[in-house]
Amino acid sequence: MRFLNAAVLTVIAIAPVFAQENVNAPAAATSPAGSGGLRRGPQVPKGPTPRLADGHPDFSGVWNGGGPVGDLTQGLAKGEKIPLLPEAEALMKSRDSKDDPEANCLPTGVPRIAPYPWRIVQTPTHVFFLFEGNIHSYRQIFMNGKHPEDPDPTWYGHSTAKWDGDTLVVDTVGFNDKFWFDFRGHPHTEKLHTIERYTRTDFGTLQNDVTIDDPGAYSKPFTLHFTARLRPGEELMEYICQENNQDVNHIKGKAGTP
Amino acid sequence: MKAKFAVVACAAALFTVSLPVLAHHSFAAEYDEKKPVTLKGTVTKVEWTNPHARFYVDVKDDSGKTINWNFELASPNVLIRNGWTRKSLKEGDQVTVQGSQAKDGAYLANARSVVLADGRKVFAGSSAEAEKEKQQ
Numbered sequence: 188m189r190f191l192n193a194a195v196l197t198v199i200a201i202a203p204v205f206a207q208e209n210v211n212a213p214a215a216a217t218s219p220a221g222s223g224g225l226r227r228g229p230q231v232p233k234g235p236t237p238r239l240a241d242g243h244p245d246f247s248g249v250w251n252g253g254g255p256v257g258d259l260t261q262g263l264a265k266g267e268k269i270p271l272l273p274e275a276e277a278l279m280k281s282r283d284s285k286d287d288p289e290a291n292c293l294p295t296g297v298p299r300i301a302p303y304p305w306r307i308v309q310t311p312t313h314v315f316f317l318f319e320g321n322i323h324s325y326r327q328i329f330m331n332g333k334h335p336e337d338p339d340p341t342w343y344g345h346s347t348a349k350w351d352g353d354t355l356v357v358d359t360v361g362f363n364d365k366f367w368f369d370f371r372g373h374p375h376t377e378k379l380h381t382i383e384r385y386t387r388t389d390f391g392t393l394q395n396d397v398t399i400d401d402p403g404a405y406s407k408p409f410t411l412h413f414t415a416r417l418r419p420g421e422e423l424m425e426y427i428c429q430e431n432n433q434d435v436n437h438i439k440g441k442a443g444t445p
Numbered sequence: 446m447k448a449k450f451a452v453v454a455c456a457a458a459l460f461t462v463s464l465p466v467l468a469h470h471s472f473a474a475e476y477d478e479k480k481p482v483t484l485k486g487t488v489t490k491v492e493w494t495n496p497h498a499r500f501y502v503d504v505k506d507d508s509g510k511t512i513n514w515n516f517e518l519a520s521p522n523v524l525i526r527n528g529w530t531r532k533s534l535k536e537g538d539q540v541t542v543q544g545s546q547a548k549d550g551a552y553l554a555n556a557r558s559v560v561l562a563d564g565r566k567v568f569a570g571s572s573a574e575a576e577k578e579k580q581q
Contacts, residue, residue, distance in 0.1 A: 257471070290470035292496065301469060303522065319522065320469060370471040424522040428469060431494035433515075438474045439548045 231391030231417050236353070239309070244353050244387045246307045246314070249423065253395045253415030254300030259368040262397070262411030275374050275404035282372035285438040288365055292428035294342040295321045296366030297359055297381050298397045298411065303426060304418055314348055314355070319423040334360050340377050342366055357383040372442030376403025391417040468519075469496050476555045480546035484514055484554075488538040493521050493531040500534055500556075502542060516542055516556040534559065534567050 237245040255262055260269050271279070289295050295318075303320030316326040324343075332347035338361030345361040362379045379401040386394045393415040400408040468475075486504035498518040503511050518524060521531070534540070539562035544554035559567040 284471050284474035287470060292469070303520070320520075370474070424525070426495050426520060426522055428496045430496075431492055431499070432496055433499070433553075434468070434470050434475055434496070434517075437547045437549050437551060437553060438470060440474055442471070442474070 231419055234390040236387045236389060243350055244355075245309065246355065246385065246387055246393065247309050249304050249306045249418045249421040250393055250415040251304050251418050252300065253305075253393060253413050254295075254298040254397070255369045255411070255413065256300060256302050257370045259299075259371070259373045259411065262413050263409070264412065267409070269373070270406040270409055271373075272404055272406055278374045278404075279372045280441070280443070282367070282374075282442040283438075284370070284372075284440055284442045285435050287367050287370060287372065287438075287442060289321070289367070290435055290438060292322055292432050294324055294366060296342050296362065296368075297326075297344065298383060298395065298399075298413070299366065299368055300413075304421055304423060306423055314357075317423060319426050320428075322428045323426045328357055334358075340364070344379075344381070351384070353386060355385045357381075357385065359383070367442070370442065374404050375399070375401045378403040391419075393417070472555070475547060476545040477548045478545050480548075481543065482546050482554055483541065483543050485541045486514070486539070488534060488536055488540055489513060490536060491531070491534055495520050495522075498524055502540060512552050514542075515551075515553045516544060516559075517553070518556055529567075538562075538567075540567070 239245045263269065284290070289299070289301065295301055301318060301320030303318070305319060305321075306317040308315040308317060310330075312330055314328040314330065316328070318324055318326075326343045326346060328346040328348045330348055334345050334347060338345045340361060340363035342363060342365065344359040346357050346359040348355050348357045350356070359381045360379075362375070362377060362381075364374070364376050364379075366375075367373065368375065379399070382398040382400070384394075384396040384398075386396075388394050395413045395415065396410055397413070398408050398410045399405065484502060484504045486502040488500055489503050490501040492499040492501075498521050500516050500518070502514045502516065504514050505511050524533075541560045542554070542556050543558045544556040547553040561567055
């Protein structure tokens with residue numbers, strides 16, 4: 188199911204597939220945010236991973252999913268628990284849903300993803316993630332780059348990447364502590380360091396194994412697994428979230444509900 | 446809220462899959478699935494805007510008082526990808542809308558299905574798609 192009805196019963200009845208598509212997660216514990224509102228669309232052609240002239244995998248295309256939307260922990264392997272430190276847990280419990288930056292048209296940060304499609308643009312010097320949702324913003328990743336010694340904290344941090352065989356390893360530091368990891372309000376601090384390992388396992392599938400290392404909020408690093416799906420023939424469209432955002436005035440209660 | 450508006454309590458209505466619910470916020474934090482509403486009236490305005498398209502409907506309550514309801518849809522992009530256009534619904538249309546009311550009791554609801562006076566579903570493409578998805 189590619190989009191969701193409001194009804195809980197429907198959610199239970201149809202076992203939806205979500206943006207934060209994760210083979211390990213039970214379908215019932217998911218977010219009503221849906222998977223991008225895309226039609227099932229043309230079948231994703233089967234086939235091998237496409238490659239660039241230099242032999243590296245070609246990640247370019249429009250993708251859907253590949254990160255958490257409603258609940259970060261859906262990316263955990265079966266049986267794993269999130270190693271939240273007590274103070275981070277207290278912060279999470281204190282959060283009101285209306286204060287979710289994404290609900291306020293602010294960026295998702297990393298590794299959270301909006302329930303809308305995004306495009307990878309790959310060049311020899313940079314990789315760009317262009318987001319339709321997520322306030323219509325982008326991430327820039329410097330190939331073989333170096334982090335500044337003392338980066339200013341930002342929403343997407345400072346990202347460098349290098350190849351590890353067929354896997355693109357994106358290393359990011361310099362995050363601010365403002366974004367939330369999901370609707371539930373999983374927090375982080377400016378000590379956050381993410382390592383995303385992207386592997387295009389076949390033509391239509393992009394695996395993202397992302398390690399969250401934040402000694403300010405979690406007792407140990409942990410790794411989440413998400414899968415993005417190719418949307419062949421899809422193009423990004425404009426999405427200016429600030430245009431008519433009436434939601435925050437009506438959002439009630441604590442975060443915690445995906 | 447008194448019985449001003451027809452409140453649909455039966456589960457069957459919940460299976461009337463029509464409109465995708467997609468948001469940049471938690472659905473459950475804004476809308477109450479236990480407050481399903483079915484409202485009939487005249488469309489007064491359509492906003493083809495982000496993060497959500499919206500339309501407003503004048504609905505008469507039992508005492509004859511007119512209340513302007515605000516209905517939230519998915520984003521225009523999501524609607525377009527499901528076969529709708531900015532002209533699918535327009536000012537003056539007579540509609541029956543099913544949805545979930547806002548938790549705070551405002552005259553605001555997330556629209557789940559929109560049916561025109563002649564019985565046509567405004568966003569039929571989506572409905573068909575949803576049914577197809579449901580069978581898979």
